[in-house]
Amino acid sequence: MSDNQKRLHEVNEKLNAIVSYVELETSGSGLIENWDVALKDNINMKGTLTTASCELLSNHLSIYNATVVDKLLATGANICAKTSMDELGMGGTNLSAITGPVKNPYDLDRISGGSSGGSAALVGAHAVRAALGTDTGDSIRKPAAYCGAVGVKPTYGRISRYGVIPYASSLDHVGYFTQNVEDAAVMLEVLAGRDDLDMTSSFEPVENYAALLDLDLKGKRIGVFKDVQDVIGNESMRQQFASLCEQLEAQGAILVDKHMNVELLRAMLPVYSVISNSEAVANHANLDGVRYGKSQPGDDLESIMKATRSQGFSSMIKRRFVYGAYALDDDNQEDVFNQAKRVRRMIVDAYATMIEDVDIMLACASGVIAPKLNENTHNERSDEYLIAENHMVINNFTGYPSMTIPFGYVDDMPIGLNISAKPFKEATMFAYAKAIETQINWKGEF
Ligand code: GLN
Numbered sequence: 001m002s003d004n005q006k007r008l009h010e011v012n013e014k015l016n017a018i019v020s021y022v023e024l025e026t027s028g029s030g031l032i033e034n035w036d037v038a039l040k041d042n043i044n045m046k047g048t049l050t051t052a053s054c055e056l057l058s059n060h061l062s063i064y065n066a067t068v069v070d071k072l073l074a075t076g077a078n079i080c081a082k083t084s085m086d087e088l089g090m091g092g093t094n095l096s097a098i099t100g101p102v103k104n105p106y107d108l109d110r111i112s113g114g115s116s117g118g119s120a121a122l123v124g125a126h127a128v129r130a131a132l133g134t135d136t137g138d139s140i141r142k143p144a145a146y147c148g149a150v151g152v153k154p155t156y157g158r159i160s161r162y163g164v165i166p167y168a169s170s171l172d173h174v175g176y177f178t179q180n181v182e183d184a185a186v187m188l189e190v191l192a193g194r195d196d197l198d199m200t201s202s203f204e205p206v207e208n209y210a211a212l213l214d215l216d217l218k219g220k221r222i223g224v225f226k227d228v229q230d231v232i233g234n235e236s237m238r239q240q241f242a243s244l245c246e247q248l249e250a251q252g253a254i255l256v257d258k259h260m261n262v263e264l265l266r267a268m269l270p271v272y273s274v275i276s277n278s279e280a281v282a283n284h285a286n287l288d289g290v291r292y293g294k295s296q297p298g299d300d301l302e303s304i305m306k307a308t309r310s311q312g313f314s315s316m317i318k319r320r321f322v323y324g325a326y327a328l329d330d331d332n333q334e335d336v337f338n339q340a341k342r343v344r345r346m347i348v349d350a351y352a353t354m355i356e357d358v359d360i361m362l363a364c365a366s367g368v369i370a371p372k373l374n375e376n377t378h379n380e381r382s383d384e385y386l387i388a389e390n391h392m393v394i395n396n397f398t399g400y401p402s403m404t405i406p407f408g409y410v411d412d413m414p415i416g417l418n419i420s421a422k423p424f425k426e427a428t429m430f431a432y433a434k435a436i437e438t439q440i441n442w443k444g445e446f
Helices: 003-015 067-074 117-124 141-147 181-191 226-230 235-250 262-286 301-312 315-328 334-355 383-388 391-398 426-440
Strands: 018-021 036-040 078-083 107-111 130-135 150-153 173-178 221-225 254-258 360-364 402-410 413-421
Touching: 003 018, 003 078, 003 117, 018 117, 036 117, 067 078, 067 181, 078 117, 117 130, 117 141, 117 173, 130 150, 130 181, 141 150, 141 402, 141 413, 150 181, 173 181, 181 426, 221 226, 226 235, 226 254, 226 360, 226 383, 235 254, 235 360, 235 402, 235 413, 235 426, 262 315, 262 334, 262 383, 262 391, 315 334, 334 360, 334 391, 360 426, 391 413, 402 426, 413 426
Parallel strands: 036 078, 036 130, 221 254, 221 360
Antiparallel strands: 018 078, 130 173, 150 173, 150 402, 360 413, 402 413
């Protein structure tokens, strides 16, 4: 075992972030030569287990590489582990993984967040240089905030999704975690680009992001997502955000308060639930023990499928599938699924207007620090929950690039700043992120 692998095993004894280890001779060379990189366990890599932390896929060996895996290998990455996630990516705590909860590197009594929790925890613990994740609602950006990592969800279509187990196709993005903004810029150069195997992949040229990080804030317009900030209950969180804004103003930036219709903001989570669960139940119709996964015995095809799906999914997944099937049912489709899509469009239009005259939008990624493993913190009908805890889903609706960087501490736990930009303006997003990172000089000590 290499020294790196030994260290990874040690860290993992505390964090429970890894589903399986990967040991491969690296042959590629390039931008990320010898970087230890971990993959969320919904990303296929030939010959490795790819379980999506789901019982039904617990014996699933990948027979091909996702495009992102080919890109990592070609540029010299040392892919070292597959990481734990919420079952099928459906969740925000990483408590639903079949291998058990992932612990937060800053406090082992707290969650990593999810669904890309294992990847976030390993990067937050500085046990790997980078890790891949997926983000359908906020599943990279929220755990990044909880674990003190940089988490990037680029524009929809920017990174190929070929070979990645889907959740909700109109919302799913592949992205990643790094320890700093410069590495995040390098990673996008490695991962982005047109892929003929993914029909949603973009032809937009890939930029030299790491060379475009210099930015003079003088005269630059930055939007502050006031509706989010105003409903955050934690005083210190709000204050640290406000003082960051003052520092940016002191450097010549123009900060503009931004608002959206509150009814639309309160509709974000219900709209997301309808669309994500509907798309999920359709996407996962193939998990039946016949084509894939751990099959249960039965007398005929139907009883095999029934037994496999009954035993292969947790009750949380089944509830979500019932919800999605209800929304797609002939009798309900117009009033539920189609209505959700119409409201999604209204939210997208309102956000596009809001960001029009600024380069980026800023807000706290979450109004709270990582909750305790058994803590149920939220009143789910409050604006604090509906808006402050769920606003990042807007950029899954829009497909615009969005990232989180650590920007301070509350109770010795890291807190995250969410930075979002216009479509395919990742270079702009990274340049602002770098300027802010330099300004706050966050060390990542735990
Ligand atoms: N927490 C959200 C959900 O449960 C987001 C998950 C994600 O982005 N994969 O669906």
